[in-house]
Amino acid sequence: MSRTTIAAVTTHRRQQLALLIGLTVLAFNLRPTAVSVGPVLDEIRSGLAMGTTTAGVVTTLPVLSFALFGAAAPWFGRRFGMHRVMLGSLLLTAVMLALRSTVGSPAWFIITTVPALAGMATANVLLPSLVKRHFPERIGLVTAIYTTALSVGLTFASVLTVPVADAAGSWRWGLAMWAATALLAAVPWLALLRHDVRPESQRSGTISARETARAPLAWAMAVFFGAQSMQAYAVFGWLPQIYRDAGFSAQTAGLLLGLATAVSIPISFVLPSMAVRRTNQAPLILALCASYAVGYLGLIVWPSSLAVLWSVLIGTGTGMFPLVLTLIGLRARTSDGTAALSGFTQSVGYLLAAVGPFMMGALYGVTGGWTVPLVVLIGLLVPQAVAGVMVARPRYLEDEVDARTPTPTPTR
Numbered sequence: 353m354s355r356t357t358i359a360a361v362t363t364h365r366r367q368q369l370a371l372l373i374g375l376t377v378l379a380f381n382l383r384p385t386a387v388s389v390g391p392v393l394d395e396i397r398s399g400l401a402m403g404t405t406t407a408g409v410v411t412t413l414p415v416l417s418f419a420l421f422g423a424a425a426p427w428f429g430r431r432f433g434m435h436r437v438m439l440g441s442l443l444l445t446a447v448m449l450a451l452r453s454t455v456g457s458p459a460w461f462i463i464t465t466v467p468a469l470a471g472m473a474t475a476n477v478l479l480p481s482l483v484k485r486h487f488p489e490r491i492g493l494v495t496a497i498y499t500t501a502l503s504v505g506l507t508f509a510s511v512l513t514v515p516v517a518d519a520a521g522s523w524r525w526g527l528a529m530w531a532a533t534a535l536l537a538a539v540p541w542l543a544l545l546r547h548d549v550r551p552e553s554q555r556s557g558t559i560s561a562r563e564t565a566r567a568p569l570a571w572a573m574a575v576f577f578g579a580q581s582m583q584a585y586a587v588f589g590w591l592p593q594i595y596r597d598a599g600f601s602a603q604t605a606g607l608l609l610g611l612a613t614a615v616s617i618p619i620s621f622v623l624p625s626m627a628v629r630r631t632n633q634a635p636l637i638l639a640l641c642a643s644y645a646v647g648y649l650g651l652i653v654w655p656s657s658l659a660v661l662w663s664v665l666i667g668t669g670t671g672m673f674p675l676v677l678t679l680i681g682l683r684a685r686t687s688d689g690t691a692a693l694s695g696f697t698q699s700v701g702y703l704l705a706a707v708g709p710f711m712m713g714a715l716y717g718v719t720g721g722w723t724v725p726l727v728v729l730i731g732l733l734v735p736q737a738v739a740g741v742m743v744a745r746p747r748y749l750e751d752e753v754d755a756r757t758p759t760p761t762p763t764r
Contacts, residue, residue, distance in 0.1 A: 368486060368487070370540065370544060370547075371482070371486055373540050374438070375479065376501045378442065379479065379498040380502065380504060381472070381505055381537050382505065383588075385445060385449060385469055385472055385534075386469065387509040387510055387588050389589075390588055390589050391602065392514060392602075393410075393593065394596070401457075401458070402458045404717050409710070410458075411709035411713060412589075412708075413466060415703075415708070416702070416703075417470055418698060419698075419699050419700070420703075421470040421474055422698040423561070423695055425474040426481075428474060429691060434478050434485075434548065437475070439538055439541035439545065440471070441471035441474045441475040442471065443538050445468045445531075446531045449531035450528060452468065452527060453524040473698075477695050477698050479694075480680045481687050481690045481694060482687075483498070483681055491628060491681045492627065495677055497621075499624065502620065504617055506588075506613045506616070507613040510606060511607060512526075514526060514606040518603070558692070559688060559749070559753055560692075561695070563692075564696045564753070567753055569743065569747055569752050570693060570752075571700075572742040573676075573701075575701070576676060576740050576743050577698060577705075578700065578703070579705075579733075580736055581701055581705035583669065583729060583732070584672070584705075586709050587609075587612065587670065589712065591608070591666070593605070593716075594722050595659060598656045599656055600659070608663045612666050613667060613670070615667030615670075616667050616670045616671055616674075619667075619670075623678070633744040637675065637737065637740035638740070640668065643665045644729075645733055647661075647664075647668075648662075648730050651722065651726055655722075672740075679743055679744075680693055684749045684750065686750065712725045
């Protein structure tokens with residue numbers, strides 16, 4: 353091997369390492385914007401004179417923002433380059449989170465939260481495409497790494513927000529700290545700008561949203577993604593309140609949510625690799641649905657006596673997220689196909705998922721308890737399992753798009 357070849361290989365490996373670091377620190381920041389609100393929601397409501405309905409809107413904002421802004425992510429990636437979009441997303445999030453911690457009304461709290469979530473929504477959609485583009489032979493491993501980082505960030509946001517807020521004397525500092533981590537995560541992406549990429553396709557052009565919407569795989573994936581997101585965001589938004597209503601303190605409730613998210617860390621590292629090695633991922637999907645169901649039943653019957661066990665089981669169920677991200681990468685042949693499938697899946701899926709947190713808050717307000725909301729969540733596991741079994745079969749977006757694209761009639 354010549355020196356030139358060795359140098360080229362070394363440079364390529366350094367670029368991949370730098371990209372892996374960038375993906376990891378970015379993934380760490382994908383959830384604190386949303387999850388840090390739950391543990392201090394009562395304090396925010398008190399400090400901003402926020403009503404129950406507005407609180408329901410706040411807990412629904414993550415899924416709505418991910419739905420609306422995620423749809424535009426593939427276009428942003430093609431227009432500006434994925435690395436530039438990732439850097440811009442982190443900077444926007446950092447600025448908006450800093451501003452959010454200073455507001456004095458529910459309206460401004462929402463106004464500053466939405467752009468921060470928009471930044472994270474865009475990055476969330478493009479991550480699987482970047483993995484497909486740069487690590488096509490290591491989708492399971494790289495997805496495991498960045499989803500584990502995502503779970504760590506989610507756990508830290510759940511566990512540390514209340515202690516920091518208590519130590520500083522205000523919920524504002526508990527939320528502001530996540531602006532600093534987002535700003536730090538932007539640093540590696542400054543170096544990655546010179547290696548910027550756009551989604552590439554082995555086909556004769558990009559896959560449009562209309563073409564993607566005609567593929568049955570895309571709809572099945574969107575329903576599966578939406579159902580699992582509905583469960584997860586209902587948990588992230590309301591689990592601390594469920595435990596507080598069961599008699600636990602705010603700090604203990606935050607720790608129990610933190611336990612649920614901590615359980616997802618090893619699961620996030622193991623599941624993507626397991627999924628890649630399997631031809632059909634249906635058994636994994638059904639096992640995670642069952643874990644959710646048992647955890648919810650426990651919260652209904654014994655919410656306080658076995659609280660740790662229910663958090664562990666529910667946290668296991670949230671392992672559905674890294675699994676569905678892995679499937680997005682596995683169900684497309686190209687980086688462009690992955691971006692199109694990811695954008696459609698997450699935008700439509702999060703739109704469906706927006707019902708979850710708002711529904712939980714509304715049902716809680718009407719019934720005055722958590723039994724009915726939790727029973728509804730159990731019922732919603734059925735369509736999640738059905739859609740999951742459908743996307744577990746090996747198939748590819750590009751194949752379905754090509755099969756539905758009319759062949760031009762040759763001219764003479």
